[in-house]
Amino acid sequence: MTLKFAANLDDLNPDEPYAAMGDKEQIALYLVDxxxxxxxxxxxxxxxxxxxxxxxxxxxxxxxxxxxxxVKTGAALCAPVTAPIKTYRVHVEGGAVMVEL
Structure with a gap:
């Protein structure tokens, strides 16, 4: 498990996706409930x-x-998507959003 900084928690807004980078992967963050x-x-x-x-x-x-x-499970929910998206575990530490890669 490698934790990588993705964003500050203050950068995220409820119900608004946020683009982040993790090593070579593009990641989307979501603040839901x-x-x-x-x-x-x-x-x-x-x-x-x-x-x-x-x-x-x-x-x-x-x-x-x-x-x-x-966004919790990555499951595809309706057409035309059929394949799920990869999900990552998230840790919030002192206002920093860390993603397991």
Missing amino acids: GEVYATHNVCTHQFALLSDGFLEDGCIECPLHQGKFD
């Missing part, structure tokens, strides 16, 4: 950035074709 979640930032359908999408009720909608993923 006071908890921080992290997924890969690229849609499994057509490679759009999920951080440019619409976040509602713990689901991120891809900005390209409106496929949805659960």
